[in-house]
Each structure stands twice: as structure tokens, then as C-alpha cells.
């Protein structure tokens with residue numbers, strides 16, 4: 029065993045070579061961010077609670093890059109919960125060790141320690157997001173990633189006059205991690221949120237929230253790129269802006285054929301780039317979010333809201349106009365109508381390579397059902413002895429013969445059984 033302070037030239041040379049390689053392997057610009065995980069006190073719905081954040085911000089800081097850049101994010105954990113950070117939607121080819129899912133690619137970053145991620149951007153362009161990937165800490169530890177076109181290139185649509193990140197979130201008055209653990213024990217449904225957030229605020233329709241409602245100022249005649257992130261823990265969301273059409277131009281950091289709609293439906297984890305033209309009479313208008321459910325279940329009834337204010341001299345009407353275009357919670361037709369519009373941009377500049385030669389057709393049934401907890405006392409109807417299970421083709425879990433990351437690490441080629 030060598031002494032602690034003994035020089036190890038071999039290690040220094042390897043370390044130096046490693047750093048050189050890190051930079052040689054970088055294509056675009058390199059950016060550095062410091063993320064400090066810390067607890068802050070927040071009062072919402074008239075209740076005070078402590079939440080884990082990055083840099084004391086909720087939502088967290090925005091990462092801004094150009095396509096093809098590389099980002100080093102040094103995460104220091106000053107909170108009291110071990111977490112990791114996942115770079116949602118960043119493909120990171122051959123760089124799995126910076127992907128972030130806890131206990132999959134790394135152990136949690138323990139309180140009082142740090143970890144530096146190397147996040148490599150490749151063909152992503154548009155908006156993505158980052159979030160904690162340990163239990164349900166992501167409900168407060170998340171933020172947007174803005175990926176601009178490569179230097180010297182532009183959007184496949186007219187350059188907007190301005191842009192705004194809109195993070196949709198959900199608020200839980202209780203301790204979400206604790207509640208999820210309890211529900212998992214019982215096989216119960218996951219907790220329901222106490223309200224929906226737009227850029228960290230519940231808006232005018234929630235208790236004790238009116239003072240802090242999020243407001244976006246716009247100039248008449250200008251077009252804004254809204255980078256919308258659904259950071260809601262587990263709900264699909266309808267979103268609309270009163271009396272304004274939205275032009276969807278991108279999804280999950282890929283461009284789509286632009287389409288005009290009066291509302292959007294965005295899934296949890298999804299991101300959407302939307303153009304908003306401020307072309308309505310000067311005034312103030314609500315933007316609002318509401319959950320979309322496919323069946324009558326426990327509903328989180330509270331709408332999230334924020335306000336768009338036109339700049340200029342005019343008399344405000346008594347209160348902002350609410351978007352009557354916002355579909356109702358169970359409006360399946362509205363959800364399907366929206367998703368039916370989505371098409372890849374797929375032109376010469378943004379080609380999409382879809383395999384057209386189908387060699388194998390697979391029939392996959394996704395199902396959910398109930399099993400008896402103790403395997404003896406089965407209840408035909410839902411009861412305390414039943415647990416909820418999901419399956420694909422009636423298989424709930426199949427152990428792989430080789431762990432995929434271990435195979436990659438050890439360069440094992442035979443992954444398939």
C-alpha cells in the first residue's frame with residue numbers, strides 16, 4: 029500500500045491523458061455548471077414545508093447549450109437525501125455513466141459529497157429537462173435544458189422575438205417520498221397532487237397563491253417560443269392560453285411539422301416547443317393547466333394558472349380571461365385529436381430514418397391486474413389482500429441473463445440469450 033502523499037507519476041500521467049481525452053472527445057463548446065442540492069422553506073396552499081432544490085431555485089436553473097455541446101455539471105449535495113440527476117432525453121451515445129438513474133448507472137450522491145456529470149449533446153435540438161432520479165425527489169429537483177441550433181444555423185421556422193421556459197409541475201403538501209413508500213407497501217395508487225404549478229406557482233385559483241402567480245409580459249405583435257416542460261410527477265396535462273392559438277414546432281428536442289392548435293396535451297416527462305403570437309387585444313389572459321385522465325379515477329381537480337400580460341397603456345379588464353379552450357379532465361377525444369396532429373418534420377435538413385422493411389411482427393399486450401397478497405385468501409373484488417400488478421404478455425418481470433451496463437463495461441458482445 030502506498031503512502032497517502034506519495035507521488036504516483038503513473039496516476040498523474042493517466043489522469044492528464046484522461047483530461048486531454050475528455051476535451052479531445054468534445055465536439056462543440058464546453059460549459060460548466062455548479063448544482064448545489066439544498067433544502068429551502070416554501071409556503072404553498074397556506075402550509076409551510078421544506079423541499080429539496082438545486083441552488084435554492086424551484087424550478088431549478090436552466091442549462092443552455094447549442095446542439096453538439098458538452099456540459100460538465102458538478103453536483104454537490106448539501107441536502108439530507110442521497111440523489112442523482114438524470115438528463116432526460118439526452119441520448120449520450122456511449123456515455124451511460126453520466127445518465128443518472130440511481131442504482132442503475134451510479135449510487136446516490138450522498139449528503140456532503142459531490143459528483144461531476146459529463147453530459148454530451150448529440151443530435152438533440154429544442155428543449156429537454158433534467159431531474160433528480162432517486163425515488164420521487166424529482167417533484168422539486170428539476171429544470172429545463174435549452175438546446176439552441178448549432179452556431180451559424182437557425183430554427184426551421186422564423187426566428188422568434190423572445191422565448192420563455194414554462195415548467196409544469198405538481199405540488200404535494202405532504203412528504204411525497206414517504207407517501208409513495210406507504211402506497212407501494214399496500215399496492216395502492218400513487219399519491220395525488222395538491223395542485224398544479226406553472227413555473228413553480230399554483231396561480232390565482234389556489235389558496236394563498238394569488239400574490240405569487242407567475243406572469244409573463246408580452247409585446248403586441250411579437251412571437252415567443254414557449255419551451256414547455258411537463259415535470260408533473262405522474263399526470264398528462266392539458267394546457268391552453270385564453271384566446272390565443274399555439275403553433276407546435278417541436279417535441280422532446282426534435283422538430284415536428286408545425287401545426288396550430290388551441291390547446292396542447294403533454295405527457296409527464298415530455299417537452300414541447302410552441303410558438304405564441306401576441307396578436308389579441310391588449311389585456312391579460314390566463315394560461316392554465318389541467319390534468320387529463322383516461323378514466324374516472326381520483327382526480328386532482330385544481331387547475332394550475334399563470335397570466336400573460338400585454339405591455340402598454342390600457343385599462344385592465346377586471347380579471348384575466350380563462351381559456352375556455354382547455355379540455356375537460358376526461359376529454360379523451362381532445363387528447364387523441366391533439367396527438368393525431370404530430371408528425372416529424374422529416375425534410376431534407378432534418379431527415380428521419382425509419383426502418384421500412386419489417387421482418388418480425390410482435391404482438392404485445394400491456395395489462396394491469398390484481399394478485400393475492402398472501403396467495404391463499406383471494407378477494408374477487410379489490411380488497412386489502414390484493415396487490416396491483418402490471419405485465420407485458422402476462423410476464424411481470426424477466427431477469428436479463430447479462431446486465432446490459434455490465435456487458436458494456438466488460439465489453440461482452442453476447443447480450444441476447
Ligand SMILES: [Cu+2]
Pocket residue numbers: 114116117159297
Ligand atoms: Cu426523466
